[in-house]
Each structure stands twice: as C-alpha cells, then as structure tokens.
Amino acid sequence: MDRKSTVHAEAGEDSVGATLRLLRKQKGMSLKALAEASGVSVGMISQVERGLANPSVRLLTSLRRALNVSFQELFTKPASETEHAGDPDFVRRADNRPIIDLGDLQKELLTPTDKPHLQLMIIHIDPGAESGGWALSYPAEKGGLVISGEVLLSVDGKNVALLPGDSFAFDGMLPHSLSNVSSETASVLWIIGAVQFDRHL
Structure with a gap:
C-alpha cells in the first residue's frame, strides 16, 4: 500500500471530522456533553467536526474514549463502500x-x-x-x-x-x-x- 494514501481531517463526508460528528449524534451527545466528557473544548470539537482543525492523536484519544469508540470506527469506511464488501469481518x-x-x-x-x-x-x-x-x-x-x-x-x-x-x-x-x-x-x-x-x- 502506498503510505502516502493517508487519512486527513478535512472538510467533506469522508473526513474524520464528519465521522466524529456522526458518532456523536448516534450517541445522542451534544457538543457541550462531549466537551465535558472528554475535556476538549466545544470550540475545538466544532472545528474538528467541520474539518477546520487537524486533531492530534491525544485529542482524538480523549474524544473516542468519551464516545466509547475505537480509532477504527473514526477512520474506517463502512464495508459497503469498499471493493471488498464481501469479505468476512476477520479480514482486512x-x-x-x-x-x-x-x-x-x-x-x-x-x-x-x-x-x-x-x-x-x-x-x-x-x-x-x-x-x-x-x-x-x-x-x-x-x-x-x-x-x-x-x-x-x-x-x-x-x-x-x-x-x-x-x-x-x-x-x-x-x-x-x-x-x-x-x-x-x-x-x-x-x-x-x-x-x-x-x-x-
């Protein structure tokens, strides 16, 4: 795999920010609630979700722990969106x-x-x-x-x-x-x- 084909926080439906926003809403958490649970400011979370900030691993770790999700859930597209949609879930x-x-x-x-x-x-x-x-x-x-x-x-x-x-x-x-x-x-x-x-x- 080309190591330059990387995942970045950028505007758009495929960004980690968009995924973070989706996961937060699925958990029924407001920006304020996530901020209180993670220790990350409302403003910073909002910037990440809108693709205006490139979050560090430490910041993402705080957010994913507050949401009780893994990094895989933040960065992996659903199987239906990949060419390997028919693979069993124990293969990457x-x-x-x-x-x-x-x-x-x-x-x-x-x-x-x-x-x-x-x-x-x-x-x-x-x-x-x-x-x-x-x-x-x-x-x-x-x-x-x-x-x-x-x-x-x-x-x-x-x-x-x-x-x-x-x-x-x-x-x-x-x-x-x-x-x-x-x-x-x-x-x-x-x-x-x-x-x-x-x-x-």
Missing part, C-alpha cells in the same frame, strides 16, 4: 488500511474490524521523530516488532535501542515512548491488547 486487505497521518509519524491500521481487546498497526516514524513527544500510558498490554530502521524504546525510564527483527512487550500503564534514531524511516509492528474498558488503536 492490504489496500484497505486506514492511515492516520501525523506529519512525521504515520499509523497504519491493520485490525480487520473493531476489536475492543486487540489493536494491530504499523507505525512509520521519520528520522529523528518520536511518538508524539510525550510518554503515553494507559491500561493495556503492548508489544511489537521492529520491521525496519533503528528505534529507541523508553519504558518506565529504561531506554533500549532496537534493530530490525527485535521484539518487545510491556505493561502499557508504564510511561513509554518510541523514537527513530536512524537516518531512514523506521517501521514498527505495534500490538495493543487493551483491557476491556479501554478501546485503543
């Missing part, structure tokens, strides 16, 4: 992977359908970039495999350099981050086994 084709483009980091979603306890993705990290610039932590078991490049994984203050073929697993509640310390784009298979009440990409 290589040419039908949503990609969240964060500039110097892209998340290629692999999980076939919404799985509350398991999320698969390939994270592509540009040289010198890191996973958001902050240490992420929430209830989940995490693991992965370095596909290409060299990355620095930090877990609970411990840093380790990983090369292609190296794998890892840790408690997602521990503060952690991932950065690319090589001169080429690094790709990492990322696996998240979330606890029941946390549905994450």
Whole structure:
C-alpha cells in the first residue's frame, strides 16, 4: 500500500471530522456533553467536526474514549463502500488500511474490524521523530516488532535501542515512548491488547 494514501481531517463526508460528528449524534451527545466528557473544548470539537482543525492523536484519544469508540470506527469506511464488501469481518486487505497521518509519524491500521481487546498497526516514524513527544500510558498490554530502521524504546525510564527483527512487550500503564534514531524511516509492528474498558488503536 502506498503510505502516502493517508487519512486527513478535512472538510467533506469522508473526513474524520464528519465521522466524529456522526458518532456523536448516534450517541445522542451534544457538543457541550462531549466537551465535558472528554475535556476538549466545544470550540475545538466544532472545528474538528467541520474539518477546520487537524486533531492530534491525544485529542482524538480523549474524544473516542468519551464516545466509547475505537480509532477504527473514526477512520474506517463502512464495508459497503469498499471493493471488498464481501469479505468476512476477520479480514482486512492490504489496500484497505486506514492511515492516520501525523506529519512525521504515520499509523497504519491493520485490525480487520473493531476489536475492543486487540489493536494491530504499523507505525512509520521519520528520522529523528518520536511518538508524539510525550510518554503515553494507559491500561493495556503492548508489544511489537521492529520491521525496519533503528528505534529507541523508553519504558518506565529504561531506554533500549532496537534493530530490525527485535521484539518487545510491556505493561502499557508504564510511561513509554518510541523514537527513530536512524537516518531512514523506521517501521514498527505495534500490538495493543487493551483491557476491556479501554478501546485503543
């Protein structure tokens, strides 16, 4: 799949903003109610829904948790709109992977359908970039495999350099981050086994 065929927050019915608005209405939540539940301002939510703001993963995480939906639901078109509409729900084709483009980091979603306890993705990290610039932590078991490049994984203050073929697993509640310390784009298979009440990409 061409990694440049990415998903962006932009005006239009196919944007993450339009999907967010649809999911909010399906949940029967007003902008104010979603703002109170997520900690994101009404103005920012409105801008995202209208395609006027490019939301960060942290902001989308706050919104999807408040709505109790997964990233797949924010970025995946209904099966009826794809050429693989007849596929069973346990399959995702290589040419039908949503990609969240964060500039110097892209998340290629692999999980076939919404799985509350398991999320698969390939994270592509540009040289010198890191996973958001902050240490992420929430209830989940995490693991992965370095596909290409060299990355620095930090877990609970411990840093380790990983090369292609190296794998890892840790408690997602521990503060952690991932950065690319090589001169080429690094790709990492990322696996998240979330606890029941946390549905994450």
